[in-house]
Amino acid sequence: MPLRSSQAMSAESPDKIHLPKTSESAALQKIRHTTSHVMAMAVQKLFPKVQVTIGPWIENGFYYDFDSPEPFTEKDLKAIKKEMTKIIRRQLPVTREEVSRAEAQQRIQQIQEPYKLEILGDIKQEPITIYHLGDQWWDLCAGPHVANTAELDPDAIALESVAGAYWRGDETKAQLQRIYGTAWESPEQLAEYQRRKAEAIRRDHRKLGKELGLFIFSDLVGPGLPLWTPKGTIIRSTLENFLQQQQLKRGYQPVVTPHIGRVDLFKVSGHWQKYKDDLFPMMAEDADAEANEQGFVLKAMNCPFHIQIYKSDLRSYRELPMRLAEFGTVYRYEQSGELGGLMRVRGFTQDDAHLFVTPEQLDDEFLKVVDLIQTVFQALQLKSFKARLSFRDPNSDKYIGGDEAWDKAESAIRRAVETLGMEHFEGMGEAAFYGPKLDFIVQDALDREWQLGTVQVDYNLPERFDLEYVADDGTRKRPVMIHRAPFGSLERLIGILIEEYAGDFPVWLAPVQVRLLAVGDEFLPFANQVAAQLLAIGARAEVDRSGDRLGKLIRNAEKDKIPVMAIVGAKEVEANSLSIRTRAAGELGIIPVVEVLARLKQTNETHTDF
RNA sequence: GCCGAUGUGGCUCAGUGGUAGAGCACUCGAUUCGUAAUCGAGCGGUCGUGGGUUCAAAUCCCACCAUCGGCUCCA
Numbered sequence: 239m240p241l242r243s244s245q246a247m248s249a250e251s252p253d254k255i256h257l258p259k260t261s262e263s264a265a266l267q268k269i270r271h272t273t274s275h276v277m278a279m280a281v282q283k284l285f286p287k288v289q290v291t292i293g294p295w296i297e298n299g300f301y302y303d304f305d306s307p308e309p310f311t312e313k314d315l316k317a318i319k320k321e322m323t324k325i326i327r328r329q330l331p332v333t334r335e336e337v338s339r340a341e342a343q344q345r346i347q348q349i350q351e352p353y354k355l356e357i358l359g360d361i362k363q364e365p366i367t368i369y370h371l372g373d374q375w376w377d378l379c380a381g382p383h384v385a386n387t388a389e390l391d392p393d394a395i396a397l398e399s400v401a402g403a404y405w406r407g408d409e410t411k412a413q414l415q416r417i418y419g420t421a422w423e424s425p426e427q428l429a430e431y432q433r434r435k436a437e438a439i440r441r442d443h444r445k446l447g448k449e450l451g452l453f454i455f456s457d458l459v460g461p462g463l464p465l466w467t468p469k470g471t472i473i474r475s476t477l478e479n480f481l482q483q484q485q486l487k488r489g490y491q492p493v494v495t496p497h498i499g500r501v502d503l504f505k506v507s508g509h510w511q512k513y514k515d516d517l518f519p520m521m522a523e524d525a526d527a528e529a530n531e532q533g534f535v536l537k538a539m540n541c542p543f544h545i546q547i548y549k550s551d552l553r554s555y556r557e558l559p560m561r562l563a564e565f566g567t568v569y570r571y572e573q574s575g576e577l578g579g580l581m582r583v584r585g586f587t588q589d590d591a592h593l594f595v596t597p598e599q600l601d602d603e604f605l606k607v608v609d610l611i612q613t614v615f616q617a618l619q620l621k622s623f624k625a626r627l628s629f630r631d632p633n634s635d636k637y638i639g640g641d642e643a644w645d646k647a648e649s650a651i652r653r654a655v656e657t658l659g660m661e662h663f664e665g666m667g668e669a670a671f672y673g674p675k676l677d678f679i680v681q682d683a684l685d686r687e688w689q690l691g692t693v694q695v696d697y698n699l700p701e702r703f704d705l706e707y708v709a710d711d712g713t714r715k716r717p718v719m720i721h722r723a724p725f726g727s728l729e730r731l732i733g734i735l736i737e738e739y740a741g742d743f744p745v746w747l748a749p750v751q752v753r754l755l756a757v758g759d760e761f762l763p764f765a766n767q768v769a770a771q772l773l774a775i776g777a778r779a780e781v782d783r784s785g786d787r788l789g790k791l792i793r794n795a796e797k798d799k800i801p802v803m804a805i806v807g808a809k810e811v812e813a814n815s816l817s818i819r820t821r822a823a824g825e826l827g828i829i830p831v832v833e834v835l836a837r838l839k840q841t842n843e844t845h846t847d848f
Numbered sequence: 849g850c851c852g853a854u855g856u857g858g859c860u861c862a863g864u865g866g867u868a869g870a871g872c873a874c875u876c877g878a879u880u881c882g883u884a885a886u887c888g889a890g891c892g893g894u895c896g897u898g899g900g901u902u903c904a905a906a907u908c909c910c911a912c913c914a915u916c917g918g919c920u921c922c923a
Binding site for chain 2: 301309310311312398399400401402403404407408409410413414415416418444448449455457461507508509512513516538539541568570572573574575576577578582670671672684689694721755757758759760785786787788789790791792793794795796797803805807808809817819824825
């Protein structure tokens, strides 16, 4: 049997079918809204003891939260889907009814649905709208809905998963059973959605990271603690070197600080009071120390350490801005259920820096940081990010510092995005406890959002640590701090990049840039010699010594996503040249070794294509 | 942390109460080969860990660990 053609292996069917998000399509909003009601009706038919709560549409489908004495299983989903199909086939009219609050209350009491009563309490306006499916099931709902269940296509609906979810998103409240589903206008759309989902799973950094040998996890080391293999480490250090260069150009000064520090340090910063439970447990020398909270903890952030360096001398306004930068590895005891691949880990390295500036320098310095982040994102070809202004929730007491400091910090961030004309949205309650942030958010392959870069304006830690500088008039003044991390964490960034590139790293970041493939073993000495030349100019090259036939060597190099393959045989040896085949462009023909060396050097220096 | 699912050689997976399987990888042998898999043989698993039920457990039960999907959290 012939193997699948290369075309079949690399073919991507063009995205002919447009799949709108729910928020972009009024039709889908109705379909998904009604489908969630149909699902709730089906669930209550099959499980009469189940109580319904809420069931909104979401961007790719819908869900409904149920209070059920028994958790649902995959098997239940099949039965529920079957029942939904029956309901749809009955062609039930979906009718809207407006009732008074008292009437709604009475009807809810009739069917004994306490959650609905709570929901009713939250609805401010009157009349209350109710949507009926036929005459057997209804729910409080703002709508809109399709007019008849016949408008739904059972073959365009799929129930996807079951999950626990807290009532009102509050972990102190009851845990409900959530069923996620998706619904489309046509079976073709559903099929396309499922195809894309399968495609997304193929890009998952956990899968690709394993296949490409970039990082591992070990049960013996512990959950959320990635170990970087030689290949993954090349990516990491290439990214670090790239950023380090950018930062040196911009006047940053590298520093190095310890991985642990006294609890007292974090008491001054306020982190201990705030995040005690999210740190790895304190190391105390004896029971006495333990009882008095005297001990050391693994650092979960670098700022207090950098602050100590700032404070180690009396600073003049002439020294500011002072930009202390460190690839600082921090440890956070994240909840076990939160861990996932490289996106959320317990030990990670921040590309951290703390800028100590005069109040007058703040705006300018903030803009410079944003410029750096944009430069970095551009070099990495990260195009689809969102900028979030993360401000404090005025109704929460989880922040330190006075209103004046917060207002000043928030307005500094506002001024910056306005100056830049940057598209952004506001995230209420997303601020750090010491100050507001400008965050850069990206999506992973499975549409989950993650924060990468961040810039934070902080008037509070300078206060808590009593930071000063001598101003030009000889008086002592308080500096402002900017906390910033363009990558956020190396781990998360690399996770995102793996998915963004689907494992096809640009040549300057690829762990192996060139693999030399010998047509026969007798050409291996030449391949070795060329590899040595490549290594000498800082390119990353290796020789495939497996002795397999060329077809197999190419296949393996493709599977390993090696960007440049250099084939050597008699012709090449004779002309001191290489047959170049790239993953991106296929066969490029025979190129002299000196030219290949020059091109790779260029690629590594300028981060452009080979 | 909570709800649910999953855990079989390095990798991907089959095996539902009766002595552990396949492909790839790896090793060895043959082949000396020009742009996506040469042929053959061999090595390799106390079936996540620990208990229990049973004449007998990868398979059933319990606990723990890890992973996955959500929820909550995220300096």
